[in-house]
Amino acid sequence: MSRYTGPRVRVMRALGCDLPGFSRKKIERRPYPPGQHGQARHKLSEYKVRLIEKQKLRFGYGVSEVQLRRLMVEAGRSKAAPGEKLIELLERRLDNVVFRAGFARTIPAARQLVCHGFVHVNGQRVDVASFRVNQGQTISLVPKVWKNPHVLAAIADETILHASWLNVDKGTFSAKVAAMPDSTSALFPVDVQRVVEFYSLRL
Known part of the structure; x- marks a missing residue:
């Protein structure tokens, strides 16, 4: 792209x-x-x-x-x-989900995490930014990037609004898709x- x-x-x-x-x-x-x-x-x-x-x-x-x-x-x-x-x-794209979970400060930064193989969906590595998540799936970052300064900065950034349809666990760097996004999610x-x-x- x-x-x-x-x-x-x-x-x-x-x-x-x-x-x-x-x-x-x-x-x-x-x-x-x-x-x-x-x-x-x-x-x-x-x-x-x-x-x-x-x-x-x-x-x-x-x-x-x-x-x-x-x-x-x-x-x-x-x-x-x-x-x-x-x-x-659009909201269900994996790069957007990583951003909305607060693991990256922008979608391009989230896309980089995905394309480099640092994001897992239900424990399986996914390196396609356009991958579409479904309800019930868990998105997580590999432990290798837990101490990455950019990831830590994103986790600490309170201006990033987490999506209401995601249950985010900052301690384990994971987020579960609790519901499907709607037209008000943008x-x-x-x-x-x-x-x-x-x-x-x-x-």
Whole structure:
């Protein structure tokens, strides 16, 4: 998957909201779009509004456009509301679960733990960031990284909001999926109906 390596605060300013999984920084000091005319008032088109909501999900969960389109297709085929199902599928990604459990301070950092083989699901090593967790499964870090300074910093960071659908045990560096996430599980404001509308014209 292509990885975004550009300025993160600039992206969040363009989207108009903080994305906790994307960057630890915030846009409160300059809460307006970047660029020379960032503070000027602009009337947004319907397309631009839908695009912004879609980009929030893409950068907020660290997925590529191809991955997001595939998830949208899958959500559209489910019996649940497409928007709600899309949020559920994104939240159940293993890299996001590691982040929401508080074992990493951002989703890219969580993805690195997963890809390096430091994360187990029900005792089995899983090194695929897009792996989808299910209710009842236990996600844990291998003892090798328990003293890693980045992991310890994440564990001690009280600004990381743990997901209500996870039962986290910081002592054993593990978390159990107690329930399935829903449309309110996202850490940032997003109008999922706008995202559905964006893809309805393109799928």
